[in-house]
Amino acid sequence: MYLDVLWIADEYRHKGCGKAMLHEAERLGKELGCTFTHTCTFTYQSPNFYKNMGYEVLGVNDEYPD
Template sequence: MPDIKLDRIRITVEANDTDYEDTCNKLYQYNVQATNGLLQQPGKDINLYLRDESDKVIGGLFCETWLYGLYLDVFWIADEYRHQGYGKVMIVEAERLGKELGCTFAHTCTFSYQSPEFYKNMGYEVFGVNDEYPDGIKQYFLKKKLK
């Protein structure tokens, strides 16, 4: 992609080793300031691992907390351990830990080929759908109040 020149400034794909991280950090600092620090509340990650009897990781649920919300970011369980109730137990535990930290709601997104029905069965409600993907694939945005 050629550079796009705007007066003495340019748009480019060129970057050094720290450009990405520096840009993300500057956005984060702006967001902290714009929310009067609420973005950092409670500000603790919740990472749960599902391990088999040999201590091998067979699943994980990685969550972040900000603005008193629990964001379920990455959730995976190995095929042979699915549909046995482990996912439900992991979600319930993440929600419990989130509530302990002061989170008042949880939210996530998932695709139609992943697990929207699982989240709905766990009490999450769809508040948005992106249906612009090819082959009928949809992305669901879900939320749940934590009581």
């Protein structure tokens, strides 16, 4: 499963909403037969969120334009 967009409004951040939404997306993916999930994020977004959720970094593009 490719997770394209997971966005949480500021007033709901740090309240477990992102974690709950990610778990639900993964549950639905499994229900549909997906065996793994991957996504893409930027350093100003939430790479630590995904790491804390058990995701691993597969690649880094240090040459992405500002």
